[in-house]
Amino acid sequence: MDKGLKHNGEFVTINQHKIHIYRQGNMSSPKLVFMSGSGTVAPVYHFKILYEKLISKYRVIVIEKFGYGYSDIFEAPCDIDSLVSFQRRALAEVGEKGPFILLPHSMSGLEAIRWKQMYPDDVKAIIGIDMATPKTYKEEQVTIEVGRVLNATQDILWEEEFEASKEEALSYSHPCAEIINTLALRQKKYDGYYYNEAGVLMAFDTDLTKQKAGLVIRKDALDKFLDIKKLHLVWFVNAAKEIHGKTLMITKYTDWTGLLEYTGDIVQGEYYIIE
Structure with missing residues (x-):
């Protein structure tokens, strides 16, 4: 003491x-x-x-x-x-x-x-x-049945370090393998553009067209896939925004958390804002 x-x-x-x-x-x-x-x-x-x-x-x-x-x-x-x-x-x-x-x-x-x-x-x-x-302090096993979970997209990255044919880094998202296989999608001349058996463009990453809107897929193709696989499409919302003052201290902080679901006609759900 x-x-x-x-x-x-x-x-x-x-x-x-x-x-x-x-x-x-x-x-x-x-x-x-x-x-x-x-x-x-x-x-x-x-x-x-x-x-x-x-x-x-x-x-x-x-x-x-x-x-x-x-x-x-x-x-x-x-x-x-x-x-x-x-x-x-x-x-x-x-x-x-x-x-x-x-x-x-x-x-x-x-x-x-x-x-x-x-x-x-x-x-x-x-x-x-x-x-x-x-x-x-008793450890109890917690099991929550949420069904099957599938990531709808996957990311691809090519860099010169690993692929000598690429002079610049190339990165884009594409549909997951299960979507590609179920809908029989194929790429043609250019990477990242997916067509059905009839040659109709079904999905591509807008980064390839400099639009920066992420991966897009035709609604009829998405609906068909969800119906065949008996799946639901959901988005987990998790985002944050910080505003820093002159001293670099955070002067305002906002956090968004929630869940959205695609129902075939609309996207609905709720998210919460914490400030």
């Missing part, structure tokens, strides 16, 4: 290291023991706004475990049984006897439950403050 800091409790020594413990209230009143979670840097101050409202009717006790608040930073065992033992010893050192009402926050809920299991006479009740339970 930094000698320049003034604590408002007392210290007990466990394993040659100091644990800070704060106590206030009538000794004969029901005893509340506040137990901090893993991210509570200074439990005495973190819980203050709550325990100050309870001191008139309860005896308040806050134990700052090793590495928290005014307690020593000490690489002590961190298994649940050891954590319970350290806190019980701290209470015993200052003469506090149960039964206690434990108020665990977050991860210390596991300690409170174990405390009750190991020393049932110590614990009168457990009042959780957004406490964790063993189920919180």
Whole structure:
């Protein structure tokens, strides 16, 4: 502990290291023991706004475990049984006897439950403050049935490094293999233009024509493919916009998220804007 800091409790020594413990209230009143979670840097101050409202009717006790608040930073065992033992010893050192009402926050809920299991006479009740339970940390397999997912397009990139016949990099999108095979599409003289068996142009990437509108496909061809394969065409919307000031700090941020679906006649759906 930094000698320049003034604590408002007392210290007990466990394993040659100091644990800070704060106590206030009538000794004969029901005893509340506040137990901090893993991210509570200074439990005495973190819980203050709550325990100050309870001191008139309860005896308040806050134990700052090793590495928290005014307690020593000490690489002590961190298994649940050891954590319970350290806190019980701290209470015993200052003469506090149960039964206690434990108020665990977050991860210390596991300690409170174990405390009750190991020393049932110590614990009168457990009042959780957004406490964790063993189920919180249980890994459960989550399976969501969404059906078959197929990417409608694929990207092709030619670079001189890999293809000596190309003087400049060439990149475009084309229909996925399943669309090409199902509709029997073929390229002719130029790469990236796909025709049906009757020689009618069905799909091409507008980048090839300098229009920058992405891959386009004839509606009748798309409808035929979706009907044959019993698929739905959807778009996942995920975009963001940042506006930076003169200091390069972000002055405004907008995020778009949503889902759109092609129904044969229109594209419909919803997206959400977060600013």
